[in-house]
Amino acid sequence: MTARTVVTGIGVVAPSGIGAEEHWRSTLAGELKVRPINRFDTSGYATTLAGQVEGFTVEEHVDARLAVQTDRWTWMSLAAAQLALDDAKYDPAAHDPYQTSVVLASGSGGNEFGQREIQALWSKGPGAVSAYQSIAWFYAASAGQTSILHGTKGPASVLVSEAAGGLDCLQGARRVIRRGTPTVLAGGTEAPLSPYALVCQIANGRTTRSRDPREGYRPFDVNANGYAPGEGGAVLVLEDESAALERGAQQIYGEIAGYAATHDAYHHEDPAPDCRQLVRAMRRALAEAQVRQEQVSLVVADGAGTAALDALEADAIRTVFGAGGVPVSAPQGFIGRLCSGGAAVNVATALLAMRDGVAPAVGNLCEPVPSYGLDLVDRPRELPVDVVLVNARGHGGFNSCMVLKRHQER
């Protein structure tokens, strides 16, 4: 229970870039990566904008034999995991196999693979279904393949809590570390841009109907009108602090110092009319981290991008920090909502902000809603970043909050 968890490696595969540095450069430059979907004809669909990972060539990241057995979501997960391991200079093969674990968040599984095989079944019959469908589509596919590829035998887990999953999996990793496995690959990715997956997302009523990227996903803006889905995510190397120090880790980006999760438990779709449960998660996470609210340098918000959800989150932040009491960012406005990958990317972003002492801007913010009373970061702001609170909410009422602290040896 006393083990401290630190982040020693970051792997990002997101619309903002492949690799932590490219992601960070693009985020600070404010590049709007939400664009018209270019992989298929979207003219029949209500939502046509998304954050796509451009320039992702599977051959560069995944062995050809493995690539045919896996969905794009797993390709990006494997790529992110490798980037994180390289960044941490941690080679699982150089350690006892039981000393490394994989804990991933999962959202919608292998969408494109699954659609292709159901299509084959319904149009051609059972004989046309790929022998790999049973291992490619299901939610645990990326975790299983990561464990096999890197030879990790420690406790694995796969958690699903929609967009809260990107934080929940990091907490899952902490549980594993507390119980004696020193190193965990943790994070999440998503690839929800096949036609069927897009239609499933449109059904939730929260995706933007705008056809102009500038007018699309814009968290905390007066013209917030829904979110643009996105693909990709992040995988981090989490380590027990003493193990990281002992092996002389390349860098320690920060410590995961606090976490809490709550559920609105109000309605299967609508958020609770008040922000009580989100506030409770934020406060509990701060309490576990032993941080007072005035010590928090930055909040990376969930930024759902609908007026109702943004107002509730603004309410929660104001309740905890007071009006204008803390700089608030939501850089995912640049790249879209990545479901289970999104919060993992936000944690990566928060740690890079801590490293460089600069808070990134809210993505695609044009005109903030004045009544929110938030100090929204409208352009990158230099400031000492020692403590960051990251919020993540999942469709249906999930609230997860995580506190990251600058690492200090004690």
Added chain:
Amino acid sequence: MSGPDRRTVVTGVGVVAPGGTDRESFWRLLTDGRTATRRITFFDPSALRSQLAAECDFDPLAAGLTLQEIHRNDRFVQFALAAADEAVRQSGLDLASGTGVDHDTVAVSLGSAVGATTRLENEYSVVSDHGRKWLVDQRYASPFLYHALVPSALATEVACRFRAHGPAMVVSTGCTSGLDAVGNGHQLIADGEADIVIAGATDAPISPISMACFDAIRATSARNDDPGGASRPFDATRDGFVMGEGAAVLVLEEAEHARRRGAEVLCEIRGFANRCNAYHMTGLRPDGVEMAEAIDAALAEARLDPTAVGYVNAHGSGTIQNDRHETAAFKRSLGEHAYRVPVSSIKSMVGHSLGAIGAIELAACVLAIRHGVVPPTANYENPDPECDLDYVPRQAREHRVDVALSVGSGFGGFQSAVVLTKPGGTS
């Protein structure tokens, strides 16, 4: 709030299983040694290699679900709601009125391997016009498709039903999801993240795509002329698993919390561990090393000697390699004691419901501890020299169980083990 003194007890069990859609009829099926496997009735299976499944004769209205709950939820969620109702009822927790319960400390940890796959497939057949259109037609989309796409809807539905404001999540580790979700719930209690956890798992995978994908790798039994005898774990003539469906939910409670409210304790969750074989998505090495590691770690957490185990609820899927792999793991962990302890697989009777089965098997363990009866391995007739343990052939056995071990193994290489003990039994 946390610490080693926070122990997890079980105060309620609910089951929806083939051949028995509530706890008592499920237990009667097991103790009678009856099999619930049959030719698939949900759709015409004649184009499939494996045409068998253990189907639930489940009536969601009779189970107390509303028409809207039925309409918006896939069958896998419907099972879970029914099983959770039964479990919470048995626990005596008044989650409806909320008297005496702090809803902020109630968590949800539910497993599922394939989520709403049946609904996703059915809806796909419509929006794609029988698989003709890759660019599916949005105008035919159900408003509840997102509820099907991301299986965390399961946790949301159960959280809303019981106003569980604690952490909520779905654990989706394939065929070990049930054990892992209950194990995760146990850890939430141990770490002080919750006092009560509605934990368990559910799956409803008897659909054309799920059946076809296991056909493609010949994992399922093709004994189509003998549906009742098709699931035959550990038998020399076994030829694969028989698909099942269902759910089980356990109410987990911090021991002191249960004691304070005077709840009847059914058993204690004493240990949980999981490991990966890092070998192959579907293949298993015959030596069972990683499953043995999971068993050893779960027993270590329970602070129990392997010889204390009084019943082993096997994964026993009935595939050639699983049953051999698992038998080797038991010998590796339990030593000579493996030959003395009764080992059985209820998949012989209720099939293999993917992520759900681990929770259903834990429910069977709770009932075995409570009743002092171990369920049999139905259809076990022909000894396999590589599987030479006491598999409790065909007939349930009266046998006092103070410590039960339940294991699971799944695609992805996941291996899990849970140790349960009789309340006030082995300390």
